[in-house]
Amino acid sequence: QIAEIRLRRVLDSRANGTVEADVLTESGGFGRAAAPSGASTGEHEAIELAPEEAIAAARDRAVPRLVGEAYAGDQRGVDRALHAADGTDDFSEIGANSAVAISMAAAKAGADMLGAPLYQHLGGAFRGENFPVPLGNVIGGGEHAADATDIQEFLSAPVGAPSVTDAVFANAAVHAEVGDVLAERGIPAGKGDEGAWAPSVEDEVAFEIMAEATETMSDDVGFEIGFGLDVAAAEMFEDGEYQYSDRTRSTDEQVEYVADLVREYDLVYVEDPLDENDFEGFAELTDRVGEETLICGDDLFVTNTERLQRGIEQGSANSILIKPNQIGTLTDAFDAVELAGRNGLDAVISHRSGETEDTTIAHLAVATDAPFIKTGAAGGERTAKLNELIRIAEDAL
Ligand code: PGA
Ligand code: ZN
DSSP: OEEEEEEEEEEOTTSOEEEEEEEEETTSOEEEEEOOBOSSOOTTSOOOOOHHHHHHHHHHHTHHHHTTTOOTTOHHHHHHHHHHHHOSSSOTTTOHHHHHHHHHHHHHHHHHHHTOOHHHHHHOTTOOOOOOEEEEEEEEOGGGSTTSOSSSEEEEEOTTOSSHHHHHHHHHHHHHHHHHHHHHTTOOEEEOTTSOEEESOOHHHHHHHHHHHHHHHHHHHTSOOEEEEEOOGGGTEETTEEEOSSOEEOHHHHHHHHHHHHHHHTOSEEEOOSOTTOHHHHHHHHHHHOSSSEEEESTTTTTOHHHHHHHHHHTOOSEEEEOHHHHSSHHHHHHHHHHHHHTTOEEEEEOOSBOOSOOHHHHHHHHTTOSEEEOOSSSHHHHHHHHHHHHHHHHHO
16 A cells, blocks of 8 residues: 655756656555656647646645555556546646656556566566667757757667667667768757757758668668658648748648658658648558558647547557656556557657656556657666666566
8 A cells, every 4th residue: 555655846857847756655665756748748738737836736636545545556546546636637737747757656666566677567477578679869859959950850760670789779879870970061969858969950961861870870780770750740830831941831742741751761650740630631641651651649649548549540640659648647558558559559658858767668668568669869868768678678578
């Protein structure tokens, strides 16, 4: 049984405040987790409150329903109590940031009580044995960096890697190679919120550099490294058109443009190629590109089973991005993974642009047998997850 919950404000990677939760059980179990935070958030996400406000509301409403009432090992019970404490369908009362921190901390306390690693506690004995391939953000802009690319993320995808460690180091190598190519071309570049290079170049140049860097490093490591994108198109969609820095595109033109990019660069993965409410446009593109390329809904689905159900019915995507803080609890995130799986969609587990040292998503990716995990390539809050994957692989993969 949960004996105590401590909530505090800590810093995230943008040096903004976020919620951290400690869950202690009567038998001495302990779990600690912190909420991440998005910058290019979806319109339909659960609500993040200011950390002080979220903490006060959770202390007032959620803690009394959990302490002495719920079992840390009973994740559905904990998450049901969080929903009951909040009473809305978007966690606007206690904040999705408080909810997700408590939910994840309870899972860790449950694992600790059982003496099991978190991936094992969440995944159980019949968890698969494949490792999630890390998608590494190496060039980007959008809402994550000022005056950089229009497309938010260019992602290294080491699909041919024989192991997690090889894949993690391949992305690091592509990140370094991109840095070298930028320097050779005399293009100055700082880094965006997720540690990706953020040069002030046209997207076209970023595509050239990605193609060059992934090919060079692929030859170097001896296995296939492809690449993919998070277009984050909802951020560009205004007045019914996609606003690029050099031109605008209609929905038809956007579908055409992305389908051409997939063909030209053999893209492995394309996230949010269209606006977050355009289930139809998504379906058209998914139909066009076939099964070889993952068309992934992030802002489209926001880890929400109702939106996912609609996407399944319309054939909008062949994969879903899973971000626990978009929906507020691990149970809701698991339900989305399960619904996706039952309908032949892949689940990709993801970080946010604002992160902490928390490593829960590495465990979640292994527990759910996800084909991909998106958690950056460089920077301490990103490598925290990547290094955890390397450790998990030593035991389990
Ligand atoms: P966000 O970006 O965390 O700022 O929303 C990540 C993403 O769009 O995938
Ligand atoms: Zn995204």
